[in-house]
Amino acid sequence: GAVVSQHPSRVICKSGTSVKIECRSLDFQATTMFWYRQFPKQSLMLMATSNEGSKATYEQGVEKDKFLINHASLTLSTLTVTSAHPEDSSFYICSARAGQDGTDTQYFGPGTRLTVL
Amino acid sequence: GDSVTQMEGPVTLSEEAFLTINCTYTATGYPSLFWYVQYPGEGLQLLLKATKADDKGSNKGFEATYRKETTSFHLEKGSVQVSDSAVYFCALSPNSGNTPLVFGKGTRLSVIA
Numbered sequence: 001g002a003v004v005s006q007h008p009s010r011v012i013c014k015s016g017t018s019v020k021i022e023c024r025s026l027d028f029q030a031t032t033m034f035w036y037r038q039f040p041k042q043s044l045m046l047m048a049t050s051n052e053g054s055k056a057t058y059e060q061g062v063e064k065d066k067f068l069i070n071h072a073s074l075t076l077s078t079l080t081v082t083s084a085h086p087e088d089s090s091f092y093i094c095s096a097r098a099g100q101d102g103t104d105t106q107y108f109g110p111g112t113r114l115t116v117l
Numbered sequence: 118g119d120s121v122t123q124m125e126g127p128v129t130l131s132e133e134a135f136l137t138i139n140c141t142y143t144a145t146g147y148p149s150l151f152w153y154v155q156y157p158g159e160g161l162q163l164l165l166k167a168t169k170a171d172d173k174g175s176n177k178g179f180e181a182t183y184r185k186e187t188t189s190f191h192l193e194k195g196s197v198q199v200s201d202s203a204v205y206f207c208a209l210s211p212n213s214g215n216t217p218l219v220f221g222k223g224t225r226l227s228v229i230a
Contacts, residue, residue, distance in 0.1 A: 004160075006160070032215055034217050034218075041225075042222075042223075043206065043220050043221070043222045043223050044161075044206075044220055046217050049215070049217055051215070093160050093161065095161075095218075105151070105163055105166060106151075106163075106210075106217070106218055107163065108153070108160040108161040108162070108163075109160050110159055110160040111158075111159060111160040113158075
């Protein structure tokens with residue numbers, strides 16, 4: 001199947017700093033990418049949907065100025081957590097889909113564990 | 118709106134036992150249905166999928182059949198192994214435009230030797 005990578009896999013930062021997480025589709029072009037957040041022992045919470053070349057669509061309650069998403073190319077999307085605080089510590093997972101048709105499979109990255117001290 | 122309900126865990130089974138994880142859905146139209154598996158500390162991996170009624174998805178000994186009449190997509194495996202211990206997520210894709218997956222809450226499976 002298709003491969004999606006994330007970098008870094010784990011990051012520890014100080015409160016107030018910004019952290020960038022990259023999501024890449026390695027062997028297909030991703031028209032659409034999704035960013036999720038997962039708390040321990042819980043399901044995935046969708047944060048935003050991003051389409052290449054356009055602004056991301058954020059879910060209700062997700063601060064767009066705090067979680068900056070850039071989908072600059074068909075193989076790369078980035079999530080920047082700005083001015084991170086301990087409550088932003090979480091497991092962040094991206095996924096990518098080749099088309100804009102719901103029958104297309106979403107492939108997930110391995111996740112990034114963010115710890116804010 | 119669309120939703121997915123799956124059985125709450127945790128589920129604990131002995132090795133070689135039969136596994137069923139129930140999943141039912143509510144959706145307008147004809148969604149595609151998926152099972153994803155998440156091993157500890159990792160992202161989600163697609164396990165199997167079905168895109169229309171009566172389709173059966175299968176992979177690694179796991180199976181699920183898209184039952185429109187009962188709006189279900191139950192996951193089954195005849196003989197589980199310790200390596201199957203993970204969290205399993207049922208999900209649907211509404212198939213209407215560029216919409217994300219709708220996930221169930223996940224079912225944690227522990228298989229003991």
